[in-house]
Amino acid sequence: MLDNLRTGLRSALKKIVGASDINEELIDSLSKDIQRSLLQSDVNVRQVLSITKNLKYRALNEPPPKGLTKKDHIITILYNEISSLLGYTGNQIIHIDKTPSMPEDSFNFQPGKKNIVLMLGIQGSGKTTCTVKIARWLSRHGYKVAIIGADTWRPGALIQLKMNSIKIKVEVYGEEENKNPISIVKNGLEYYKSQDYDVIVIDTAGRHKEESGLLEEMNEIHKVTNPDLVLLVIDGTIGQQAYNQAKAFHDSAPIGGIVITKLDGTAKGGGALAASAVTGAKIFFIGTGERIDDLELFSPTRFVGRLLGMGDIKALLDMAKRLEIEADETQAKRLLGGKMTIEDFYSQMENVNKMGFKNVIENLPGLSGMVKDDQLEVLQGKIEKWRFIIQSMTKDEKKDPNIINDARRKRISRGSGITEHEVKDMIKQYNNSKTMMKQAKGRQMHGMLRRFGFG
Numbered sequence: 001m002l003d004n005l006r007t008g009l010r011s012a013l014k015k016i017v018g019a020s021d022i023n024e025e026l027i028d029s030l031s032k033d034i035q036r037s038l039l040q041s042d043v044n045v046r047q048v049l050s051i052t053k054n055l056k057y058r059a060l061n062e063p064p065p066k067g068l069t070k071k072d073h074i075i076t077i078l079y080n081e082i083s084s085l086l087g088y089t090g091n092q093i094i095h096i097d098k099t100p101s102m103p104e105d106s107f108n109f110q111p112g113k114k115n116i117v118l119m120l121g122i123q124g125s126g127k128t129t130c131t132v133k134i135a136r137w138l139s140r141h142g143y144k145v146a147i148i149g150a151d152t153w154r155p156g157a158l159i160q161l162k163m164n165s166i167k168i169k170v171e172v173y174g175e176e177e178n179k180n181p182i183s184i185v186k187n188g189l190e191y192y193k194s195q196d197y198d199v200i201v202i203d204t205a206g207r208h209k210e211e212s213g214l215l216e217e218m219n220e221i222h223k224v225t226n227p228d229l230v231l232l233v234i235d236g237t238i239g240q241q242a243y244n245q246a247k248a249f250h251d252s253a254p255i256g257g258i259v260i261t262k263l264d265g266t267a268k269g270g271g272a273l274a275a276s277a278v279t280g281a282k283i284f285f286i287g288t289g290e291r292i293d294d295l296e297l298f299s300p301t302r303f304v305g306r307l308l309g310m311g312d313i314k315a316l317l318d319m320a321k322r323l324e325i326e327a328d329e330t331q332a333k334r335l336l337g338g339k340m341t342i343e344d345f346y347s348q349m350e351n352v353n354k355m356g357f358k359n360v361i362e363n364l365p366g367l368s369g370m371v372k373d374d375q376l377e378v379l380q381g382k383i384e385k386w387r388f389i390i391q392s393m394t395k396d397e398k399k400d401p402n403i404i405n406d407a408r409r410k411r412i413s414r415g416s417g418i419t420e421h422e423v424k425d426m427i428k429q430y431n432n433s434k435t436m437m438k439q440a441k442g443r444q445m446h447g448m449l450r451r452f453g454f455g
Helices: 003-017 024-040 045-061 070-085 127-140 157-168 181-192 212-225 241-252 269-277 300-307 313-322 329-336 342-355 357-363 373-391 395-399 406-416 420-439 443-451
Strands: 115-120 145-150 171-173 199-204 229-235 257-261 282-287 295-297
Touching (some): 003 024, 045 070, 127 199, 127 229, 157 171, 181 199, 212 241, 229 241, 373 406, 373 420, 406 420
16 A cells, blocks of 8 residues: 555655754755655645645754654654644654554434435446445444445446445345436435435446536435435545545535545555545545455544554454454463464464455554565465365374374375475474464563454
């Protein structure tokens, strides 16, 4: 996610951390590095200059609060200035090794009524997929959700909506032969009127933002539905164009929130985030992948923490909680004592696999950004193979992999369909992990294990 921006900002941080003295020359150099990183991520020039001007003034004139070093204070300033770029106006005190957090705003849906969420966006923004993702997110947060498919412009839109909604067990109302979206919305609302739903999410058509017909249609649907929340879906790859796009839709149907999609690997994502934030509409979600679950409630402070390499432990804990990974005190004691079995190793792999290996790496302070995407793919591929290998082992072999000789390795290889070399490699990785656990005793490791649900 925003790899160039992340790399540039972290390089700037290293310059601060490694400096022997904090002076004006260092601050100037730091400001130039940050300017370069933000401009390469397509952030507006005026916003970039404003950030670095504030950074320089505060770094040279503000005394550090009690308990913070000068270096920590400059990092805090940088953190707050970039957070403000993304819509956060608070002022937080942080330390280099800590992850800041902020309360997440609620949707303020009213109980006892059908709250309507209207989805807007031009064609290609990922709006239909995003509609399903949001329905999924709301369902997981206790809301009973239904969908109305009113995109009559794009062929196959309703079919796509229904196919994806089946996966999350959410009902979709649509009329394949009806080409009048206003009529479909009215009929859909009438259809759901007597049913017990908390939220109705409406997917609409997407064409070019300047097309008057589209904007008139959005205006009509807004009048008919009187929505409780209007979400605009914006493609994260369009950069600063996001501002004009948001404004065009906002004039037709007042935008209550923005969803930025396709942030996994786009250089222009910084521009889309920043431009959207300055329209006054809060960024509610960011899309971080193609899976239905790859939707994240947006928090500027947490997002910036990850960009700066401070990690986002809270996001990781949220994933673990959502997946209901149960704590195992006995297993935690074995791990901390360096007595990890291969079944413990397998359990860890399962937990990491559920949360998404990239998400785990991305959210851990010190590891975020250290592993390249191609390396993650290799690791993910190995994990899938290791699962099959472990499933092909006997109970005795799982308990003590050291008994695995050439004959046993051949049998495991045949049973799992994995080469003997890869079986040997997995056992080597297990032994390395066991050694690492044994060497990393203490409160720090115990805290890390607790975060992963191991006690």
